[in-house]
Amino acid sequence: MNETTDTHGSTEEPNGGLRHRASFSQTGTTDSTSGAEGSNTQAPSTKNGSEDVRTIRVLRPVYSQSAFDTLYEHTMPEEKTVKDHVHHTWRKRCACSSECFKAFLLQLFPFVGIMRQYKFPLWLISDIVAGITVGIMNLPQGMAYALVSGLPSIHGLYASFFPPLVYFFFGSSRHISIASAAVASLLVGSFVDKQTANWTPSTSLLNNSTDNTSLENEMTCNVDTTDYQECVDFKINLVVALTLLAGCWQLLQGILRLGFITNYLSDPLVSGFTTGAACHVFSSQIKHVFGVSVKTVPSPFKLISFYIQFFPALPQTNLTALIMSAICILTLVLIKECINARFKSKMKVPIPAELLVVIGGTVVCYFVKLDEVYDLVVVGDIPTGIPHPSIPPAKYFGEVVLDSLVVAIVAFSINLSMAKILAKPHGYTIDANQELVAYGLSNVVGGFFTAFASGASMSRSCVQESAGGKTQVASIIASGFILIVILAAGPLFKTLPRCVLASIIIVALKGMFLQVKDLKRLWKISKFDFAIWIVTFLGVVILNVDYGLMIGVGFSLLTVVFRTQWPYTCLYGRVPHSDIYRDSNIYKAVEEIPGIKIFHFESSLYYANAEHFRSKLYAATGCDPGLLKAKQMKSKEKREALEKERQKEEKKRQKAEKRTGNGVSNGAMIGQSKEVLTLEIEDIRPEDNVATEGVVHGEPPPQPDIHHIIIDCSAITFIDAVGIKVLKQVLSEYKEVNIQVVLAHCRAQLSDMLHKNGFIEDHGRDVVCLMVHDAVLMALADDLDLLKKLEDDTLITSHSPEIEMAEESTNDMEDTRM
Secondary structure, three states: OOOOOOOOOEEEOOOOOOEEEEEEEEOOOOOOOOOHHHHOOOOOOOOOOOOOOEEEEEEEOOOEHHHHHHHOOOOOOOOOOHHHHHHHHHHHHHOOOHHHHHHHHHHHOHHHHHHHOOOOOHHHHHHHHHHHHHHHHHHHHHHHHHHHHOOOOHHHHHHHHHHHHHHHHHOOOOOOOEEOOHHHHHHHHHHHHHHHOOOOOOHHHHHOOOOHHHHHHHOOOOOOOOOOHHHHHHHHHHHHHHHHHHHHHHHHHHHOOOHHHHHHOOHHHHHHHHHHHHHHHHHHHHHHHHOOOOOOOOOOOHHHHHHHHHHHHHHHOOHHHHHHHHHHHHHHHHHHHHHHOOOOOOOOOOOOHHHHHHHHHHHHHHHHOHHHHOOOOEOOOOOOOOOOOOOOOHHHHHHOHHHHHHHHHHHHHHHHHHHHHHHHHHOOOOOHHHHHHHHHHHHHHHHHOOOOOOEEOHHHHHHHHHOOOOOOHHHHHHHHHHHHHHHHHHHHHOOOEHHHHHHHHHHHOHHHHHHHHHHHHHHHHOHHHHHHHHHHHHHHHHHOHHHHHHHHHHHHHHHHHHHHHOOOEEEEEEOOOOOOEEEOOOOOOOEOOOOEEEEEEOOOEOOOOHHHHHHHHHHHHOOOHHHHHHHHHHHHHHHHHHHHHHHHHHHHHHHHHHHHHHOOOHHHHHHHHHHHHHHHHHHOOHHHHHHHHHHHHOOOOOOOOOOEEEEEOOOOOOEOHHHHHHHHHHHHHHHHOOOEEEEEOOOHHHHHHHHHOOHHHHHOHHHEEOOHHHHHHHHOOOOHHHHHHHHHHOOEEEOOHHHHHHHHHHHHHHHHHO
16 A cells, blocks of 8 residues: 655554554644645634644554454453462561561651651741640630530540640641541530430439439439539540540551541531531530520430520520620631731731630639629639549440441541641642551540540641641640640639630631532532532431431442442444544534444443443434344234235135136147237236235335444443343344444453453454444445545544555556556
């Protein structure tokens, strides 16, 4: 074949005979370096008149998948037995060498690698400033979130001291702030509220009263109870057991490398969950703002029950608490929104608004005696010193197994998301499994010292970053500040009003409530993600935190089933002047190739959607092989019945002629033979023959309008045994009605599955093509006129022997004339 050589040259194929030729041109410009073929290529016109449209024309063979694999030495991955996998994993994980042991230690203690890069003293100054800032925030937030957890305020300080110290050694994030957190505190408080409903006072406590029966009826234990030390100790034991077991769950997941589990908690699910949780936190603190007492019974409709009792109690509002809360909230909003946010670029360190309202509220309450005169509820006695490590009785652990698992997974998921967000701008990565180990050890150590489950706070983490924090050294400084308060300054906050802490929590929930803005974005991106957010949020708000989380996870997984069980299907058409095939429902300019249907299936093919695949294929192509075959069988039966009727009539006619012939003399018969023969020849006309044949043979059998169906498998990433079975049935059914089904654009894993299941051996090597265009050209191999027309119109030309011979003959004739 004579070819015009362009500047891009040509390459020899490995099989020796086929060449690929590619040339490029740009419409509207003169390209002196382009070859003859490239310069003659016409690019499709654009509606906006743009001229910078590059075109490409390629000459290559038409490949079936088997031919392509053979030509380019496709090798299937070696299959390993379970024994081989275990042996390989054992050698990889348990091989011991100095380098391996060193890498293990560096992975287990990320702070070693971080401190090696520490820029002293530049980073130390920044970490000190950030640490003091975060420590100041930890003080009021820790005390406030302890109330949410149902514990005395001092335990919030323990949660702000011990976990950050442990995370410094084992955590891989340099900017996250680990201490008390809203969601973790709410989960703990929800568990405490549920368990305290079954609390009963001991006999020794009842003996202190003369009227045991009335005292037992009046004694209640809930999240807010601080009057009975026995109830407080009961709650502490529950929380410590929950925290210890949650830490053990996280540590176990980290050792087993199960960090991927949090992938099932999608961002819309976490956003909806935390927003719903914020509603519960807000509701748990609003009663302190108004200074009213509301008793609720833990139930699936806890929030609804709370407001049913809260609104009738508003007439008993403590005006002192309400006024102080309003002043605190207004102060916090003004400082945070009008000063810190507006002058963020000019301020090295933000104004510690929370600490200011805590100090102000404590001082005012102390000198004015608000707790004594106006019955304002205060924090009360705060012990000093580090608590002795202890473990609660074993009976408490059996009650917290499932709840601790929920706390472990949810808290870790939120922490990991924050850590990744903060790590991205600074160019380092977060190891999910190592984070599990760090959070697990933080909770285990914190649990030994009566701290509740810790977590990351986005507000504190952002402040730590914006204040110049470079590493977790800032957390060490913050813990040092909290240690001073624990050892000496704790009693100074004895008169701190609870309404001040409630105000701090309510203002801190602003960021969580603003996640409602995600709904507009999710609606535009994915209706499924929008539904996940709404369902999770409503489940948490209407039912409860734990029930809402289960509903959210279940619905999220259900949407995955919905998307794969009823995936989108369509017919593809060819984009004019190209080998590109696109959805005919979206691209109206695409053209359908006569006699060929190209079916696209946007999902993996497995047992749940196999029948959906079959029914959509029949509907899209307009050809149900079962119905078509039934019509053909019916037509065949009709023809056979007509044939039998014709034969029956023929026999009757022959018998009649035989009876008539016996009564006629031989002489008369011979005399009339010439005349009869002449009449019979004259009476038989061609149109009578055709009509007779139509009566005898009946109507022709119904034939389909298509001869090939091409299934685009580019979106099929996985196929199981049921999917392969359906594919085999589809090919066999269409083959019975003379329609050839071809698979195109199969991924490597799909091709391997087809080989393993004997699909290629049963249906031939040409049943799977490399690309959709290859399948189209192979389908048109018998229609040379249409094939030539298609190749003249497309910018990618096939290597067809028939067309090549025709082109060579034409070129030879032109050379002879010259």
